[in-house]
Amino acid sequence: MKRPPQLDVSELPTVVFGSRTTLWWGVTGLITIEGTVFAIVAATYFYLRGGAVEWPPPGVSQPPLALTTAFLAVLLASLAPMHWTNKAALRGDLRGIQIWLAVTTVLGAACLVMRGFEFSLLSYEWRSHAYGSVVWTILSLHTLHLLTSIGENVLFLVLLAKGPVEDKHLLDVTVNGLYWFFVVAAWVPFYFILYMDPGLFRP
Amino acid sequence: MSALTALALFIGRIGRHSALQPAGPPAERINGLWWLMFWCLTGVFILVLGALALALVSSHRRRLREPATPPAGATDPATERRMTRAVGGAIGLTVILLFVLLVASIATGRSISPLSAPKDALEVEVVGHQWWWQFEYADPDPSRIVSTANELHIPVGRAVKLRLTSRDVIHSFWVPNLNGKMDLIPGRNADTWIQADRPGVYRGQCAEFCGHQHAHMALEVIADPPERFDAWLAAQRQAAPLPASPLAQRGQQVFLSSSCPLCHAVQGTTAGSGVGPDLTHVASRRTLAAGTLPNNRGNLAGWILDPQSIKPGNRMPPTALSPADLEALLAYLESLR
Amino acid sequence: MSLGAVPEAVPESWGPEPPDSDLDDLDVKARRELEATWRSPSGLLGWLTETSHTALGKRYIVTAFVFFALGGIEALLMRLQLARPENTVLGADLYNQVFTMHGSTMMFLFAVPVMLGMGLYLVPLMIGTRNLAFPRLNAYSYYAYLLGGLLLYGAFFLNVGPDAGWFAYVPLAGPDYSPGKRVDVWAQMITFTELSSLAAAVNLITTIFKHRAPGMSLNRIPLFVWSILVTSFMVVFAMPAVMSSSLFLALDRLVDTHFFNPAEGGDAILWQHLFWFFGHPEVYIIFLPATGMVSAIIVAFTRRPAFGYTALVLSLVATAFIGFGLWVHHMFATGLPQLGQSFFTAASIMIVVPSGTQIFCWLATLWGGRVRFKTPLLYVLGFIAIFVLGGLTGVMLAAVPLDLQVHDTFFVVAHFHYVLIGGAVFPLLGGITFWFPKMTGRLMSERLGKLGFGLVFLGFNLTFFPMHQLGLEGMPRRVYTYLPETGWGDLNLLATVGAGILGLGVLVFVLNALWSLRFGEVAGGDPWGADGLEWSTASPPAPYNFFHLPTVRGRYARWVQDEDQPVVVGLRTDRREVLVTRTLDAEPDHRDILPGPSGWPLALALTTGVTFIGGIFTPWALPWGVLLTGLALIGWFWPQTDMGRTVLKEKS
């Protein structure tokens, strides 16, 4: 039998970055899903707010703005080291990855501690009223994401220290960074919704 | 087409309790919209099936006409052009027809909205309960408010505005001959209106699933000429008559000393609970347990002794009574006209 | 049996899997190695660690059909109960569980999974690749789905079957009016099936964007693949709404939050908004893949390109977009403001345009083709008749005043069975008949197939057509019985008889499939002379699908062939290497290495199971479950270092 003509792909690379890879698409899909969840929770917040006589209900006091703003600032600050982590990964610079990923993780952990205070300073519970329910849900949902991402970072730090490290791990690191960006970005609207709301969004 | 023959069969038999037997303006408007839609869309359906039949015939013929199979996937430009025109035309017609239907729908919607109800309407509050209806006839004087259950009396020819809410779960008020349905939602109020232009009894049934006995949550709208309605309302405003016979007097004691007053009210006695239907004029009503049973002595006795076997899961507990007590209680209840 | 000649345009070299004797020694060796690399391990362990899309896809489909049979049996029970007034086959309590189980089963455990299952099975074959982009995620999807189904039915048989309807309106489904665990079971079943669908959707999107054969640019994707792509996007944006709302419901029930409690600032209508924001797209998630099957079948049995490929694709996309703007048409009777209602009427009417466009394009394709009346095509013809009728009653429902009359009655029940069964189950049965030879290597019997179709078509119309009339005559849905005076008895009896015939038809279909599995005519690679790449593989496909990955020169890959058209070579055969191409033009981009069999998907599904099922009984299940899930995730992502990749740093 005659051999069909051939398209030889054996020279193509096996590790590339960004939206060329399936991993990027997978994680982007995950981010889209979770972003939609956050959007729906936000919509729920506004829906309940629209039906409420008084919002927040009487007797609600928020954690001090200094704390919640510091949380946001540190969270946003962690974007920089994560960006440098990605850059290091693109260069194939393992040391750089380790350093910057560690810095990111420390900043994340600091956020987690502040988040703990944030929870303890809420003057109401999830079962106090619908306002309490939705705020606790928002905070818990975001905290769960933060925890997961920090866990991922730690896992990467361990794997990088332990070896063996393969070229594919560089891609994994950048995609992990993408997810971190999402976890940080997701909080920004909620900071305004929860803590700036009475000033900013009163109709 | 089996569907079409069946259709012809059905149009012949449209029952008494039907959206297509309107007895008042809102239902009439909807009925008009229904027939507009029905004929337009039946036309569309026939056209689509006709096109399908034509397509199959043409396609089959082509296969017979050109037995030598041409390469799969081949098309003929002239045919494609004709098809493009046909499909484009069909889409255009669809858009036009849809626009007409949309306008008709919005116009009908306006005319049945509670905002367009006549101003002199009678106002009744409807409260849904698992699984019965409470009707309260508004009156500026609270002592003149009439509360009854499962039977809505209205005057013929006059609009009745209904204010709907619920004490527990969501129910839906629906009397097909008079208007479309509207939900009764806890924590909210919704308005609708009905009007009957002919005297009669119009059956309705709760339309939103509300738990165990959703199936047995019916109601009747009784449309009477205005004078009869006024007389009925005046009678309902009266407190319960004092029991006349000794038997009925004993029955009243049985009533007040058993668990009945925990849930029911009889105006003029100490029984004043609003958990279950108001029984002040229970004997004047046509049915028991929200349209489940005709209201007669036997059914009433059965219901009191063992409501759970008649309407399983309903909120009324069984009451154990000696035959003599039961006899007395029935005599009392039957005196509540 | 005459199946039409193999189209001349298909060069012999494109025949699926040439025998060893046609290959030179090197190729024979390569194929052996490919076979060994991609084969799944045998035995129970192999079964539990399966990651092949054909095996898992078949598992999906079979599981979904088991749930279809269960849902169908529930339907027959309901029909028996409703056959006569004041019947006593099922009491109120059982009837409420049964209709809830029926609706939930059909929507969450049958219709969506079976459509995704068809996609998971067919897409890699249709786009010319060896597996899905995330093979282990596919296994996870399956196990999550299975667990959700087992949870629901386990509970049902223990008399904890949910009983608040398939959309579980609060407050009825809330803590005050549904004490006990019934609704919790429902909410967690939702969580499982949504997780599963979301995972499948991401998997499918990525596979379709990145794994297409060279040359299959976006404008050459087969229509079925387009329908799966659009559906997957709908899943991604719709399912989060129901996941959130079922989370809120679970929280209200389990830890006393007040999302839906009006007494504490919550709102009962919020649930309806959230549910239908998912629930309406859901019906198109079921319907769109079915339209993909219709296109594939019509093209194959008219032997011509689909008329209006671009219009068909745009219709899918338009349906998906508009589909997110209709949800309030399920809530007209809640008394929302008029202006808002008119908007949703307009949107609901607008969506008729893409649906109509699809119908017109199919009619044109039929008209311009050379039609062969095989069973799959009969199902498509049945689809057109029934779906159009159901769509037209949908237009009636979209008109607020009419909807206020027939909302929550058997008229609506008639509408949605016309569109669900006519619009999705008919194409599905046609599609199964069509692809059965690919999946099993044998054709289904034509005679039994036609008999089954006839019974299903007749039974269907007898069952559901009378329901329009019942609804207009005032029969609400979800009533476990009715009084003789209502006059609804005769038509209900007719519907019950119809359901029996319909059930018989389904039974004939199932028996046909079982019989043909053993005794059907052997199919060969391409029994229909069809256009898609899936027909270029062996039947059933080898573990690696294609010996050489194909390239594509047109929309109807097997019909548009050039003499000099190349096949892909150079992928390593000693590891699971696949070709990744560019998203738009599908030019070769890089090679990826897919993971092989793994036990972690099952482990992860079990730990999520502990979290969600345990969570019904004790809040402590949450921290423990999250911990276990974390461990399973670490196991899953622990790097596999035996793939021969470049090592940057040795183990320290």
Ligand code: HEA
């Ligand atoms: C496969 C599933 C599917 C599909 C495709 C559809 C399609 C449509 N549906 Fe349906 N629907 C359901 C499944 C589906 N539906 C379900 C499950 C429910 C009930 C849920 C529950 O309550 O349990 C429901 C309920 C439902 C309601 C709420 C009823 C109520 O509860 O009161 C409404 C109201 O607007 C509606 C409208 C429509 C419309 C306008 C379409 C349109 O998309 C139809 C468009 C198609 C056509 C119209 C036919 C083809 C077009 C032509 C041939 C062109 C020519 C036509 C004209 C000129 C009109 N549907």
Ligand code: HEA
């Ligand atoms: C895709 C979805 C789907 C499908 C296919 C069906 C199929 C059927 N449905 Fe269903 N139905 C719904 C979705 C669906 N339904 C939904 C969402 C609801 C609303 C629920 C709610 O209100 O909450 C509903 C509600 C509903 C009701 C209204 C209940 C009520 O409101 O009180 C009725 C009543 O007749 C009904 C009947 C039927 C019938 C007779 C079939 C038939 O088509 C079934 C035919 C199939 C069979 C009869 C099975 C045959 C199997 C065998 C013979 C065994 C084979 C053996 C092996 C495989 C081993 N359905």
Ligand code: CUA
């Ligand atoms: Cu009340 Cu249904």
Ligand SMILES: [Cu+2]
């Ligand atoms: Cu809808």
